[in-house]
């Protein structure tokens with residue numbers, strides 16, 4: 001089957017690629033673009049480790065065909081820091097021990113960022129709902145929720 005040429009913006013950079021119709025967005029991100037911060041866990045839309053933001057919404061990139069990126073704007077974990085300055089959500093995860101093995105962390109941070117962009121002061125219940133699609137096998141979630149609460153405070157303080 002023929003490859004399709006697609007154009008999109010990823011982490012602020014315009015990009016043009018040829019992809020197979022069966023390739024997933026996750027494969028395109030990790031293999032073609034070598035942005036390996038986005039993780040593959042289940043590969044079936046269950047764990048959230050492959051979460052990226054496309055046109056402002058979180059998606060499981062393992063479920064989305066790469067061709068759907070055509071004309072879209074995508075942000076991965078690599079697009080959050082500004083030079084050596086971490087995004088406040090990343091900073092808060094580091095400061096509040098929001099990660100252990102770190103495998104779920106990129107997806108968790110992308111979901112947290114999208115949540116705080118639409119709701120800058122979420123309740124703990126809203127935080128839990130915001131990361132409901134992201135599984136963590138290590139932390140028990142308490143430190144993750146604390147980290148997201150701290151990120152909200154950091155972002156509020158920098159307005």
Ligand code: FES
Pocket residue numbers: 039040041042043044045046047048049050051060061062063
């Ligand atoms: S790898 Fe995509 S949801 Fe698990």
Ligand code: FES
Pocket residue numbers: 098099100101102103104105135136137138139
């Ligand atoms: S920190 Fe290990 S899976 Fe979440």
